[in-house]
Amino acid sequence: MTSLRGFAVVDTETTGIRPGYRHRIAEIAVVHVDFSGEVTDEWSTLVNPDRDLGPQAIHGIRAAEVRRAPKFEQFAGDVLELFRGRVPVAHNLPFDAMHLRAEFARLDVDLSRYLSGGVCTMRLAGDVFPGMRRSLVECCKAVGVDGVRFHTALGDALATAQLFGRLVEGAPDLASFRLRGLPDVYGDLPSMPQGLVKPVHRQAAGHAEPHFLARLVDRVPREGKPEVDAYLAVLDRALLDRQISVSEADALIDVAHDLGLHKAEVIQLHHGYLRSLAQAAWADGHVSVGERRDLEAVAALLGLVADEVDLVLREEQPTRVERSRSQVVEVNIGGLVLRPGDRIVLTGTMRRQRGELTAEALALGLQVISSVSRKTRVVAAADPDSLSGKAKDARALGVPVVTEDAFVRALDAMKR
Incomplete structure (x- = not known):
């Protein structure tokens, strides 16, 4: 039997409340705390839940981040090793335990017995300070824990670790009584492969993805001119909402590489695309403020300088005779258009x-x-x-x- 080595404070961010509704873990953190209450190690990763992320306004995780993160089964062995020989601790342990049991059950691993021997700091805080509010934020505020980033798995785990230490320090007899009543199950964990993947962490606040053109390289030699309709079709779809997501940027890069397009050729296609939008904007003889803003937005998304909009609008401006022949009608130069029946x-x-x-x-x-x-x-x-x-x-x-x-x-x- 593995000897008890300390505590494993765990926190999860999930796509929803109940695993029974197919909700999954989207981020997990484990923080090691020794018997003196000191944090000795920390580990965390985003998780690809293979579904939508649910209430993103709460956990703040973007799909662009988790789509490149490992799936739970790829690091489950690492989590078991982080737990081994340690008492699990969590704020609202039943919630985290419910999701952990569900994730491991998908891998035919029963973690129920291990998690039953854990400490819930929400319950412990209520015992130490009767009447204390339940939330982690309020509990931390009550005992003077601050400077943490709440609503991230690692931030909440570190906050819980500090809260746990303050509670044990403030009521050692009660904490000791709680710990003596826990079952000895900390070495009773199976072994699974470890180190299969590297953790993936949240991007720093304000992080901006590099423009996808920066990821194209002049490295694909070819002969003749390729058909570019496939690239332009993907570009059409990507620009419908006047935003190029990470998924769409990846698709554009894949198509460009498949076609053997050099970076310079892709930029040339972007110039032509902007020019075609300018032609459409001039179709009714004038360019509205909204159309100009739209052209500027597209130019920025395509990695073109702002002066390019002025240039193509000047070059594509119809002559006086052409303007007199044009019909004054509303022309949509791009973007999403829906019609009844769609x-x-x-x-x-x-x-x-x-x-x-x-x-x-x-x-x-x-x-x-x-x-x-x-x-x-x-x-x-x-x-x-x-x-x-x-x-x-x-x-x-x-x-x-x-x-x-x-x-x-x-x-x-x-x-x-």
Whole structure:
């Protein structure tokens, strides 16, 4: 039997409340604390939950981050080793234990007995300070723990570790009584492969992904001129919501490499794309303020300098004779346009209620369906890099995945 070596403080961020509703762990942290209450080690990683991320406004995790993170089964052995010989500690232990049991159960590992021997700091805080509020933030405030980043797995685990130390220090007899009553199950854990993957952490606040053009290299020799329709088709889909997600950037890079396009050739395609939008903007004889802003937004997304917009607008401006012949009509130079009868799919936890968006779409004559097919016009997602099954199906079928904001703008346009 492995001797007791200390405590393993654990925290998880999840896609929702109940594993029974197919919710998964999206981030996990384990912090080691010795018997004197000192933090001796910390470990954390984002987790690819293979589904949408649920309430992102709460945990703040983006799909662009977790899509490159390992899946739980790839580091489960590391977690078991972090637990081995240590008492599990968590704030609201039943919640974290519920999700940990579910994740390990998918791997045919029963962690129930081990987790039953844990300490819940929420319960312990209530025993030490009767009437104390339940939340980790309030408990930490009450005992003077500050300077932590709450609502991240590592931040909450470190805060819980400090809270645990203060509670034990403030009521050693009660804490000792609690620990003596725990079952001796800390070495009773199976072994699984370790070190298979490296942890992936959250990106720093304000982090910006490098422009996808920076990831294209002039390294693919070829003869002749390739067909570029495939690249432009992906670009059309990516720019529907006037945002290029990480998933779309990856798709553009893959297509460019498959075609053997050099970086300089891709930039030339981008210039031509912007020029075609400028031609469309001039079709009614004038360029509105909104059209110009749209051109500037597209230029920035394509990695073109702002002066390029002025240049193409000057070069594509029709002559006086051409303007006199043009009809004054509204021309949409790009972006998402929805029409009655279009099939749309919603995915993820959006800022607006799903029922509200659905009712508005139905009232405008759109068809709101639950599954994606080739006839689907767009999938509107809470996160454009969503890992939901609907978003995955859309990318496989070439159906655009757009942001909630772009979808709402398109609904507003249908009302005019």
